[in-house]
Amino acid sequence: KAGVTQTPRYLIKTRGQQVTLSCSPISGHRSVSWYQQTPGQGLQFLFEYFSETQRNKGNFPGRFSGRQFSNSRSEMNVSTLELGDSALYLCASSLDRGSAEQYFGPGTRLTVT
Amino acid sequence: GENVEQHPSTLSVQEGDSAVIKCTYSDSASNYFPWYKQELGKRPQLIIDIRSNVGEKKDQRIAVTLNKTAKHFSLHITETQPEDSAVYFCAASYNNNDMRFGAGTRLTVKP
Numbered sequence: 001k002a003g004v005t006q007t008p009r010y011l012i013k014t015r016g017q018q019v020t021l022s023c024s025p026i027s028g029h030r031s032v033s034w035y036q037q038t039p040g041q042g043l044q045f046l047f048e049y050f051s052e053t054q055r056n057k058g059n060f061p062g063r064f065s066g067r068q069f070s071n072s073r074s075e076m077n078v079s080t081l082e083l084g085d086s087a088l089y090l091c092a093s094s095l096d097r098g099s100a101e102q103y104f105g106p107g108t109r110l111t112v113t
Numbered sequence: 114g115e116n117v118e119q120h121p122s123t124l125s126v127q128e129g130d131s132a133v134i135k136c137t138y139s140d141s142a143s144n145y146f147p148w149y150k151q152e153l154g155k156r157p158q159l160i161i162d163i164r165s166n167v168g169e170k171k172d173q174r175i176a177v178t179l180n181k182t183a184k185h186f187s188l189h190i191t192e193t194q195p196e197d198s199a200v201y202f203c204a205a206s207y208n209n210n211d212m213r214f215g216a217g218t219r220l221t222v223k224p
Binding site for chain 1: 156208
């Protein structure tokens with residue numbers, strides 16, 4: 001089985017722009033969660049999607065949004081980028097809600113200049 | 114919401130020694146506690162997990178213990194090897210939803 005994939009792997013944007021990141025879960029996995037990883041803040045939960053619905057949301061401003069498609073692929077969008085949004089964005093998939101193991105993708109490294 | 118604290122932030126041990134990383138959590142409803150290992154430039158990988166109905170779980174050189182009353186859980190690595198060097202994250206969640214991570218422990222195993 002192919003693992004979790006994320007595109008693009010690297011991205012450079014300027015302040016004020018917006019960005020869309022994509023995550024394809026492991027085949028058959030229906031839950032996708034997104035995390036932001038920075039050296040100073042560690043791994044922070046952004047949101048979780050299941051059955052095309054956002055089920056949980058972390059403490060991030062409304063500039064961060066996401067969605068999930070019927071094939072379980074997920075996208076996250078960040079609008080009006082700020083320098084502090086520079087981070088590694090990781091998605092993780094799991095078989096189902098309440099299913100234990102989460103498997104991470106390689107991440108998208110976003111740099112905002 | 115859940116808050117997870119992890120200690121120590123850095124840990125250096127000699128090859129062959131044991132390493133222990135400790136985490137505490139705040140939400141008594143949390144029932145799933147995974148540990149992830151992240152090597153430099155790589156994605157976090159699940160190495161072991163424990164559910165709240167179990168007090169201890171072991172997988173070869175790795176073990177995790179959970180004290181629900183005190184709301185803390187620990188990772189134990191025995192007979193450490195240089196390849197164990199990585200950042201380790203603990204996490205807590207209720208049914209794997211809204212997973213909250215500790216700040217990470219950078220483990221260095223000196224040969």
